[in-house]
Amino acid sequence: MKNFTKQNIIYGYDGTFDGFLCCAFESFSRREIPSAIISEKDSQPGLFGQFNIETDFGKSERVKRSVNEKINPDALIFLRDSLCTNLPDKELVMLEFMRLGYKTGSKIMTMLSDNIVNALNKAVRFLYNESHHYKGFIRFSEVDGLFVSSIKPKNFVLPYTAPHFAQRMPEEKFIIIDETNKAACVYEKWKLSLFDAKDITMPKTDEKETFYRNLWKTFHETIAIKERFNPKCQNTHLPKRYRDRMTEFL
Amino acid sequence: MEKPLFTDPAAARRMTDFTNAHNGIIPFYNCLFGITLVFLLRICHTLRMDIFEKLSILGAAAKYDVACTSSGTEQNSCETGGMGSKVPCGICHTFAADGRCVSLLKVLLTNVCVYDCKYCFNRKSNDIKRTMFLPEELADLTIQFYKRNYIEGLFLSSGVIKNPDYTCELMIKTLSILRHTHRFNGYIHAKAIPGADGKLLRQLGLLADRMSVNIEMPSQNSLQLLAPDKSKNSIFAPMNFIKENISENTKELTVYKKVQKFVPAGQSTQMIIGATPETDNHILKLTENLYKKYKLKRVFFSAYTPVLSDKLLPSVDFKPPLLREHRLYQADWLMRYYNFSADEILDEKTPNFNPFIDPKCNWAVNHPEFFPVEVNKASKDELLRVPGIGVRSALKIIAARRYSALDFDALKKLGVVLKRAKYFIVCRGKQFDGLIILKDQILQALMSKQELTMYKDSFSPSQLELFRENLQTAGLPLPGLPLRT
Numbered sequence A: 001m002k003n004f005t006k007q008n009i010i011y012g013y014d015g016t017f018d019g020f021l022c023c024a025f026e027s028f029s030r031r032e033i034p035s036a037i038i039s040e041k042d043s044q045p046g047l048f049g050q051f052n053i054e055t056d057f058g059k060s061e062r063v064k065r066s067v068n069e070k071i072n073p074d075a076l077i078f079l080r081d082s083l084c085t086n087l088p089d090k091e092l093v094m095l096e097f098m099r100l101g102y103k104t105g106s107k108i109m110t111m112l113s114d115n116i117v118n119a120l121n122k123a124v125r126f127l128y129n130e131s132h133h134y135k136g137f138i139r140f141s142e143v144d145g146l147f148v149s150s151i152k153p154k155n156f157v158l159p160y161t162a163p164h165f166a167q168r169m170p171e172e173k174f175i176i177i178d179e180t181n182k183a184a185c186v187y188e189k190w191k192l193s194l195f196d197a198k199d200i201t202m203p204k205t206d207e208k209e210t211f212y213r214n215l216w217k218t219f220h221e222t223i224a225i226k227e228r229f230n231p232k233c234q235n236t237h238l239p240k241r242y243r244d245r246m247t248e249f250l
Numbered sequence B: 001m002e003k004p005l006f007t008d009p010a011a012a013r014r015m016t017d018f019t020n021a022h023n024g025i026i027p028f029y030n031c032l033f034g035i036t037l038v039f040l041l042r043i044c045h046t047l048r049m050d051i052f053e054k055l056s057i058l059g060a061a062a063k064y065d066v067a068c069t070s071s072g073t074e075q076n077s078c079e080t081g082g083m084g085s086k087v088p089c090g091i092c093h094t095f096a097a098d099g100r101c102v103s104l105l106k107v108l109l110t111n112v113c114v115y116d117c118k119y120c121f122n123r124k125s126n127d128i129k130r131t132m133f134l135p136e137e138l139a140d141l142t143i144q145f146y147k148r149n150y151i152e153g154l155f156l157s158s159g160v161i162k163n164p165d166y167t168c169e170l171m172i173k174t175l176s177i178l179r180h181t182h183r184f185n186g187y188i189h190a191k192a193i194p195g196a197d198g199k200l201l202r203q204l205g206l207l208a209d210r211m212s213v214n215i216e217m218p219s220q221n222s223l224q225l226l227a228p229d230k231s232k233n234s235i236f237a238p239m240n241f242i243k244e245n246i247s248e249n250t251k252e253l254t255v256y257k258k259v260q261k262f263v264p265a266g267q268s269t270q271m272i273i274g275a276t277p278e279t280d281n282h283i284l285k286l287t288e289n290l291y292k293k294y295k296l297k298r299v300f301f302s303a304y305t306p307v308l309s310d311k312l313l314p315s316v317d318f319k320p321p322l323l324r325e326h327r328l329y330q331a332d333w334l335m336r337y338y339n340f341s342a343d344e345i346l347d348e349k350t351p352n353f354n355p356f357i358d359p360k361c362n363w364a365v366n367h368p369e370f371f372p373v374e375v376n377k378a379s380k381d382e383l384l385r386v387p388g389i390g391v392r393s394a395l396k397i398i399a400a401r402r403y404s405a406l407d408f409d410a411l412k413k414l415g416v417v418l419k420r421a422k423y424f425i426v427c428r429g430k431q432f433d434g435l436i437i438l439k440d441q442i443l444q445a446l447m448s449k450q451e452l453t454m455y456k457d458s459f460s461p462s463q464l465e466l467f468r469e470n471l472q473t474a475g476l477p478l479p480g481l482p483l484r485t
């Protein structure tokens, strides 16, 4: 089989997982390694040497099937999750992971001492951790029966956090706005949907909302035991970057 | 303050009846006190004490109760409707300035109490402002906080108002408003009130996810001394009752699917550390016993924080023994997840924890025959005995070594921290490069930064020399130093 060669070419894609798989399809059929893979969101139009890859579900299905069969189903989930991380050049690393995976087969998932696997694994752990943090640290405000929240995460956590809230309050309506990734998750009546969102301004809070916010602040202040005062411990568990949106620290 | 005595003779009679019935002959001033409390409560209601004030009083009164995990059950509202889910791993919603995780709205229903436990801020002889949540009020507050994602649920405890049964009924009312009116499926932890009727406890248990009875003091003597109104029986009886109901319920559940679950997340307890003279060994043995005999899910320790002065208690400027509490949690962890028994951690010869190194390291330095452990061959249990290797690292090692034999570099990549572990392991028969095994050095490597400064500070330079020499000759275990933090 012909070896992969590095090419001075940039792939552009739509930022979705299927889009990425189509890039992989292209890279494997041409046996080339692109110098970069850029999602639509971050790319400047008309970048020289950019090759835009259309998302074709037929192709992405084929890649999914082959990863499932030749590597293993966990690897597919692992790739999907990797795409939501903030690892620099994650797409290239993911391609490398796939090339390695086709060589080693299913045991790649346990090869944690390999650099590529390790880098992706760390990034995915970070994504999971952050998603878990947000399950607790997100704050909703009630505006006319709608629960609104905005976050500024490092990874793309919405797909991992939002379903939790759909289970938590299935009979309410809510929206979570992700400022980093310019996206919003809307939930209403057993349906969760993801939108692109730019420049959403948060609605004003009314009296009732302020009342409960103040109550919560009061509670948060009273429960600290002053003999055990330990801001360092507080900071490790609750990094400062979360606090600018948390009611009790405002 | 005297007036209400005569305005409501019926209440006065009820109160006297109750106190007589429950406590036998009671000095007259006690009754007076009870009546004054009832009166105070009336005032609160008529004046409608501001909910902010109620929340600060009743939140502050509950804050010493440490159990604040919301883990143990899994459920969501998609099938049942209503609101609320439970996540098995628990979620922290914020952290207080003391670094503790906040996941539940932890409050007392009321800080009125007819008991007089010496260590408790709410004891009846303490002259403080008293108040009470109305069941509807508290249920509403919980729901509003829950929807805004401030909390995972409610932790409800209470002082004993009028009598244990009455208190328990109020708690039941609050929980049933939450569960039935608001259709709340989130996490609820309820304190069982010692001395309440079995039927009521059962009702409470059917509404709560977890129940706990505080054992309060690590021994019967201390309990009698400091909590004269509670007897060992009034604590262990409900504990046993809950255990029996859980196992009964599990049997029922296997037969009928639709049976309501009785405290699905199990029960826990808490005891106060440092107010009384029990040794760490004693406490640990008791803990092990509680896990075995009463099938508790968790035992919590709470370093005594002086809130009152009493000749039976440490002085008011006593510092809470946080390090000791920390060591107890470490040991508890070893028993629950690392297959250690209480006997392995402490014994009569060394009845107290070593302040300078944690219990696991302490065990390791005392069992040189067990080491070094070959990372590529050791079983999970063996790996877990290595200082610095936790459950997650052990699992990673086991997964990764299937693919290729591991060396120290590979361990680093896996994220295994070698600072401590390197002294106790070999990789493919090889030791860590450049490893110098000096006992003193190992000992220092085993200490955290904090422990190290403490260790250095606690001796003058010449003492330190002497101490080192002693260590070198006598082997590693540090002499049982007094536990002061």
Ligand code: SF4
Pocket: B113, B114, B115, B116, B117, B120, B121, B122, B123, B124, B158, B159, B160, B227
């Ligand atoms: S029964 Fe509870 S609230 Fe009442 S004094 Fe004792 S510990 Fe405090």
